[in-house]
Amino acid sequence: MADAVNPAAPKEGFVARALKGHAALGLLTGALLYLVCLSGALAVFQQDLQRWEEPGAAEMTSISPAAVQRAIEGTLERQGKATDHAYVHMPTRGLPRTVVTTDNGANYVDAQGNYDRPEAHAWTQFVLYLHYYLNLPAFWGIMVTGALGAMLVAAVVTGVLAHPRIFRDAFRMRLRAQPQLARADLHNRFGVWLLPFIAALGFTGAVIGLGQLVFYTAAQERHGGNLEEAFAPIFGEHPLHDPAPAPVARADRALEWMAQNHPDLFVSYVTIEETATAGQQISVLAEHPRRLIYGENYLFDGKGNFKKTLGLADGALGQQAAASVYKLHFGTYGGIPVELAYLVFGLALCAIISTGTTLWLMKRRARGLPSPRLEAVWAVTIWGSPILMTGAYWLRVVAGPQLPFAALFWSALVLATILAALRPALAPSPTLRRVLAAMLALTGIGHVIFAGPLPMGSLLIDAALCLGALALVGPEALHLRRRERAGQAHLAAQS
Amino acid sequence: MASAFLLSTGFVLSAGGPVLLRMGWNGPRPAVALGWAALGFALVLTLTAGGAWGLAVGATLASLVALGLLAVAALRSPAPARARAPREPAARRAPRPSLPDIARRTGIFLIVALADLVASLAFGWGAQRLAWLSGMAEADALIVGLFALPLCWALLASWQLTRIRITDMLLAALGVAIAGGLPWLTL
Numbered sequence: 001m002a003d004a005v006n007p008a009a010p011k012e013g014f015v016a017r018a019l020k021g022h023a024a025l026g027l028l029t030g031a032l033l034y035l036v037c038l039s040g041a042l043a044v045f046q047q048d049l050q051r052w053e054e055p056g057a058a059e060m061t062s063i064s065p066a067a068v069q070r071a072i073e074g075t076l077e078r079q080g081k082a083t084d085h086a087y088v089h090m091p092t093r094g095l096p097r098t099v100v101t102t103d104n105g106a107n108y109v110d111a112q113g114n115y116d117r118p119e120a121h122a123w124t125q126f127v128l129y130l131h132y133y134l135n136l137p138a139f140w141g142i143m144v145t146g147a148l149g150a151m152l153v154a155a156v157v158t159g160v161l162a163h164p165r166i167f168r169d170a171f172r173m174r175l176r177a178q179p180q181l182a183r184a185d186l187h188n189r190f191g192v193w194l195l196p197f198i199a200a201l202g203f204t205g206a207v208i209g210l211g212q213l214v215f216y217t218a219a220q221e222r223h224g225g226n227l228e229e230a231f232a233p234i235f236g237e238h239p240l241h242d243p244a245p246a247p248v249a250r251a252d253r254a255l256e257w258m259a260q261n262h263p264d265l266f267v268s269y270v271t272i273e274e275t276a277t278a279g280q281q282i283s284v285l286a287e288h289p290r291r292l293i294y295g296e297n298y299l300f301d302g303k304g305n306f307k308k309t310l311g312l313a314d315g316a317l318g319q320q321a322a323a324s325v326y327k328l329h330f331g332t333y334g335g336i337p338v339e340l341a342y343l344v345f346g347l348a349l350c351a352i353i354s355t356g357t358t359l360w361l362m363k364r365r366a367r368g369l370p371s372p373r374l375e376a377v378w379a380v381t382i383w384g385s386p387i388l389m390t391g392a393y394w395l396r397v398v399a400g401p402q403l404p405f406a407a408l409f410w411s412a413l414v415l416a417t418i419l420a421a422l423r424p425a426l427a428p429s430p431t432l433r434r435v436l437a438a439m440l441a442l443t444g445i446g447h448v449i450f451a452g453p454l455p456m457g458s459l460l461i462d463a464a465l466c467l468g469a470l471a472l473v474g475p476e477a478l479h480l481r482r483r484e485r486a487g488q489a490h491l492a493a494q495s
Numbered sequence: 496m497a498s499a500f501l502l503s504t505g506f507v508l509s510a511g512g513p514v515l516l517r518m519g520w521n522g523p524r525p526a527v528a529l530g531w532a533a534l535g536f537a538l539v540l541t542l543t544a545g546g547a548w549g550l551a552v553g554a555t556l557a558s559l560v561a562l563g564l565l566a567v568a569a570l571r572s573p574a575p576a577r578a579r580a581p582r583e584p585a586a587r588r589a590p591r592p593s594l595p596d597i598a599r600r601t602g603i604f605l606i607v608a609l610a611d612l613v614a615s616l617a618f619g620w621g622a623q624r625l626a627w628l629s630g631m632a633e634a635d636a637l638i639v640g641l642f643a644l645p646l647c648w649a650l651l652a653s654w655q656l657t658r659i660r661i662t663d664m665l666l667a668a669l670g671v672a673i674a675g676g677l678p679w680l681t682l
Binding site: 206290368369 | 513516517520545546547548549551552554555558559561562564565566568569572573574583584585586587589603604608612616619620623624627632633634635636637638639640641642644645646648649650652653655656657658659
């Protein structure tokens with residue numbers, strides 16, 4: 001980009017220009033992209049994290065249709081307010097709990113459908129909203145994250161153009177070499193082998209984020225500005241509005257129909273639209289095995305009579321493609337192995353983003369143009385943001401779920417960034433990394449001790465936190481030990 | 496049954512492709528050709544026997560195996576013979592950015608972040624309108640627009656960032672916007 005900025009500079013080749021474009025994209029979007037990718041890597045296990053955050057709620061591997069009906073009716077009665085929508089999250093592998101959500105709140109129920117406790121996964125939700133919206137208002141937030149998705153694809157394209165030797169060096173990984181070379185290898189090797197993943201992630205993220213704009217234009221063009229009508233060809237029509245009061249829709253009958261007619265499908269969600277009115281409609285979301293679509297919606301009337309399917313599984317190609325974007329983005333199409341792979345890939349992408357800007361800073365330093373303030377700000381972004389995310393979890397434990405975690409996180413991050421810019425020596429990168437490692441280890445150990453008897457999934461998360469801490473300080477400890485030994489050997493040789 | 500066999504074969508080839516490439520890297524060259532062939536066959540098999548799902552699982556598997564090979568390479572990489580602090584040149588003062596310099600940088604940002612978005616939206620809008628008017632189902636036409644917008648933005652930005660002159664960047668954005676606007680204005 002420097003060429004475009006300074007056309008008087010000597011002419012550079014295409015590769016050099018692509019490299020500068022790639023660097024410019026990284027510098028422009030790196031910090032926000034890092035936050036989105038870090039929270040996205042965690043979001044893969046969002047259900048497991050919710051279970052980890054809120055131990056003790058009633059759990060079950062399945063729930064009967066009658067209990068679901070009791071859960072919906074009981075929740076509506078308890079809340080005592082009208083609601084347009086009522087949702088039931090059915091027990092899944094990651095979250096083996098039943099959650100009833102309405103416009104007025106959400107609560108867990110037990111296996112009989114009786115009220116258990118309010119849903120209060122405020123920290124998990126904060127992490128999710130950081131990924132979806134960067135904690136901004138929903139419309140603008142999803143636009144920004146969608147734009148970041150498009151820029152990630154652009155970074156992939158310029159990255160490939162800028163590195164003609166990228167395949168020739170495909171397996172060179174000199175992590176123990178000099179810092180700049182080690183980082184360059186990590187950046188380039190991860191980048192090339194995760195290219196399909198990064199491109200798919202960026203593209204699907206951009207489709208999800210920027211899609212609203214296309215629906216807006218279609219609404220203006222063909223539906224008199226009605227956005228719901230523009231969504232309908234893909235995601236289905238809203239049921240006809242008939243506000244006359246009616247008994248709560250018979251989700252139990254709909255679920256019994258599903259069990260009789262599609263015993264092979266896994267029901268993950270039940271939605272009632274226009275709840276407790278004559279126009280209400282039940283939608284049962286069933287996952288289809290070995291498909292990328294997030295599921296097929298089976299639609300029923302208020303009495304639980306089957307009407308039709310939406311067509312996400314076998315309808316227009318456009319419906320199937322749109323429904324396939326989400327699982328591909330969140331890595332939920334192949335059970336735990338793929339989810340673990342997505343966690344690894346997501347963290348690797350964070351490393352790519354981190355090393356990209358670090359390399360730029362190192363090259364500046366090597367040219368005699370060090371930027372200690374920028375280096376400190378970047379260190380705060382890379383290590384400070386996960387420290388603050390972990391700190392937010394501790395706040396959640398100590399002060400409860402009602403705290404404004406997003407506001408606190410962003411305020412602390414801005415403050416830390418300003419401090420780093422003013423006093424770059426205050427918290428250098430290795431110190432921040434050690435602090436993060438300590439916090440991860442303490443979180444894992446503390447959770448095991450204080451959160452009570454835990455299911456295997458939550459214990460594994462605690463173990464992963466401790467392993468993460470080890471991975472952060474392990475190489476440094478090994479390096480120090482090796483240097484100590486070398487020093488001792490040197491002394492022995494001299495004596 | 497045949498489909499399951501083809502899919503399994505596709506997955507095995509997905510995992511084997513990077514291993515063969517690694518064997519051929521700095522080694523026997525035929526292994527490289529075999530590695531690419533394995534990945535090519537894996538792509539065809541997973542796509543035909545498992546659809547988009549099969550392709551996604553196969554790609555995940557290939558990337559995972561490749562990362563494993565990189566981890567092995569990282570563990571085997573030799574440490575430098577003697578730890579030497581990199582020589583750092585004396586710090587010099589960076590030239591202060593001039594006003595025209597800042598203006599140009601801001602201009603490039605506005606072109607890539609805003610003008611390109613508007614141009615790509617026009618392109619996506621035009622593409623879906625063209626698809627709709629050519630008789631496609633509305634869901635299919637919408638997906639054309641949904642996919643065209645981010646793809647167009649990413650490619651446009653990539654191309655512009657390899658340009659020298661800012662006018663080339665502007666013209667590219669304008670060209671894309673006009674290409675998208677034509678179906679809207681004329682049909």
